[in-house]
Amino acid sequence: MKKRTLPLLLAAALLLSGCGRKDEARFDAFAAELRERGDLVITAEVRAEQEDSTCSFTLRYADGADGGCVVEVIEPELIRGVRARLSADGTKLVYDSVAVDTGDDGGTGLSPMGALPLLVRALRNGSPDSVWKESGELAVRLVPEDDVDVTVLFDAEMTPQYAEIAHDGKAVLFIKIADFS
Numbered sequence: 001m002k003k004r005t006l007p008l009l010l011a012a013a014l015l016l017s018g019c020g021r022k023d024e025a026r027f028d029a030f031a032a033e034l035r036e037r038g039d040l041v042i043t044a045e046v047r048a049e050q051e052d053s054t055c056s057f058t059l060r061y062a063d064g065a066d067g068g069c070v071v072e073v074i075e076p077e078l079i080r081g082v083r084a085r086l087s088a089d090g091t092k093l094v095y096d097s098v099a100v101d102t103g104d105d106g107g108t109g110l111s112p113m114g115a116l117p118l119l120v121r122a123l124r125n126g127s128p129d130s131v132w133k134e135s136g137e138l139a140v141r142l143v144p145e146d147d148v149d150v151t152v153l154f155d156a157e158m159t160p161q162y163a164e165i166a167h168d169g170k171a172v173l174f175i176k177i178a179d180f181s
Contacts, residue, residue, distance in 0.1 A: 023133070023138055024131045027158075030123075030158045034120075034123055035124045040180075042061040043059070043061075043074070044058070044176060044178055044179075045059075045176045046058075046059050046174070047175075047176075048112045050172070057073055057075065059112070059116055063120075064085070064087065066087050066088075067087065069120070070086075071084045086117050110173065112173070118150065122144040123142070127142065127143050127144075128141070129149065138158070139153050139154070147167055147168050150163055150165050160177050160180050162175065162176055163175040
């Protein structure tokens with residue numbers, strides 16, 4: 001009995017490892033296409049959880065002509081229109097015609113306004129740490145920086161639907177994507 005079971009288990013393991021490579025190849029093709037685009041627009045609800053508080057925003061991300069991006073607050077209504085302009089020159093917080101330098105965030109981007117640029121950077125250039133199926137859909141864990149990982153869930157058409165950003169293994173930013181075009 002043991003002699004018959006072992007070949008079946010080995011065959012199953014080979015089939016499963018092939019599925020993982022196929023899914024990783026699907027993600028690699030998605031990332032390559034995304035790297036070629038300079039017109040990405042995302043609308044998402046971003047929730048930040050701290051030890052003593054939680055805040056939620058609806059944000060719109062748009063690639064910028066200079067290689068940077070703009071993140072604009074859609075909700076809450078009180079701060080609608082506040083934009084962060086991120087580029088190689090740094091980050092600026094913009095409201096109407098006033099721009100304020102927000103300083104360097106240490107490259108982590110672990111704030112609600114930095115969540116979508118970090119997600120895009122991870123999707124375009126992050127190293128896939130693991131790829132698996134969750135409820136029949138593709139899930140990918142990316143490592144864009146040493147102490148940051150980004151887990152992304154895709155639908156059947158390879159459109160990101162949800163993401164979590166963790167720092168040192170603890171999820172701190174949760175992104176529900178409404179539009180990814």
